[in-house]
Amino acid sequence: MSAPRTKIIVLTAVLGLVWGGVIAAGLRTLVKYETEPGQVGAVSKSWPVDSSIALAKYYPTLVMVAHPQCPCTRASMDELAQVMARIQGKVRAYVLFYTPGESGAEWQNTDLRRSAAQIPGITVLSDIDGAEAQRFGAETSGHTFLFDQDGRLLFNGGITASRGHSGDNAGESSLVSLINNGASGRANTLVFGCSLTDRKKQNACLK
Numbered sequence: 121m122s123a124p125r126t127k128i129i130v131l132t133a134v135l136g137l138v139w140g141g142v143i144a145a146g147l148r149t150l151v152k153y154e155t156e157p158g159q160v161g162a163v164s165k166s167w168p169v170d171s172s173i174a175l176a177k178y179y180p181t182l183v184m185v186a187h188p189q190c191p192c193t194r195a196s197m198d199e200l201a202q203v204m205a206r207i208q209g210k211v212r213a214y215v216l217f218y219t220p221g222e223s224g225a226e227w228q229n230t231d232l233r234r235s236a237a238q239i240p241g242i243t244v245l246s247d248i249d250g251a252e253a254q255r256f257g258a259e260t261s262g263h264t265f266l267f268d269q270d271g272r273l274l275f276n277g278g279i280t281a282s283r284g285h286s287g288d289n290a291g292e293s294s295l296v297s298l299i300n301n302g303a304s305g306r307a308n309t310l311v312f313g314c315s316l317t318d319r320k321k322q323n324a325c326l327k
Contacts, residue, residue, distance in 0.1 A: 156283070157310035158260025159318070160276075167271030168255040173245070175271055176212035180299060183265045185247065185258035188217045188230040190314035190325060192284040196262035197232060199279040199292050201239045207299045209241055211266075216247040218261070218316050250316055261313035266295060274298050277309030284312070 167175050175181050184200060186193050197215075204213065215236045219228055228246060237244045247253055256265055257276075266275040275298055279291035291309040298304045314325035 156312075157278075158263075158313055158315060160263070160311060161254065161257035161259045161317075163257035163265075163273070163276050165273045167267050167273075171252060171255050173214060173216075173252065174212075175267065175269070177269055179269060180211045180274065181267045181269075182211045182213040182295070182299075183256060183267075184213075184215045185253045185256065185261065185263050185316065186215055186217050186232070186236070187261035187314050187316060188219070188228055188233045190232070190261040192313045192325065193232060193261045194235075195280045195284050195286040196264075196278065196313060197235050197239075198286045199289070200236075200242070200264070203279065203292055203295050203299075204239055204241050206296050210299050211241070212243075213241055214243050214245055216245050216252050218250045218253060219246040219248050221249045253316055259315065259317045260311040261316060263311045263313075264291065264295070266298060275304070275307055277306075278311035278313070279309075280312050282312055 167181075173181075173183070182203075184196070186196070200213075200215070217228060217233055217236075233244060236242055245252075253259070253263075256263075258265075260278075262278050262280065264275070264277065264279050265273065268274055275291075275294055277291050277294075279289060279295065281287060281289040289309075290306050294304040294306040294309065
């Protein structure tokens with residue numbers, strides 16, 4: 121075998137190994153991103169006394185906190201629609217969209233917010249500067265809470281199995297079981313979505 125041909129084969133092999141390493145590193149980064157849960161704040165075991173939202177008197181109250189521009193929360197909203205379809209109006213449900221105080225209408229008028237408003241039984245509200253999210257202890261878009269009529273926390277967490285992925289998951293199953301049967305094996309799950317409080321992480325997620 122000639123020297124030039126040998127050099128070409130060696131170079132091709134080296135480039136193949138380098139390219140394979142780049143792909144493997146990229147896949148590891150992607151998997152880590154998809155499976156790394158978001159932060160959770162100080163979650164109270166009872167309904168926040170200073171909340172401006174009304175707690176339902178005769179049935180549970182469900183609250184999801186969301187960022188209107190978070191692409192990961194599309195999956196959470198799809199799962200919420202599935203939950204609402206399976207519980208047949210047995211809760212009062214809110215989606216609170218994080219809204220900076222000085223933001224314009226374009227901040228709120230997103231496809232995600234419009235999708236939430238189209239889910240039967242959902243009341244969509246603007247959460248100015250994330251005040252309500254802080255009261256509930258939510259720091260990640262998609263964080264969902266369920267309280268009974270006495271204000272006791274029954275569930276808090278996410279309703280997707282990983283970031284941006286729809287499908288059966290423990291959070292969704294727990295919500296449906298709690299609402300329909302009054303019992304569930306899980307009281308909390310991990311939350312996957314863009315940060316509501318960490319600007320650096322938020323910007324990285326929204327790119």
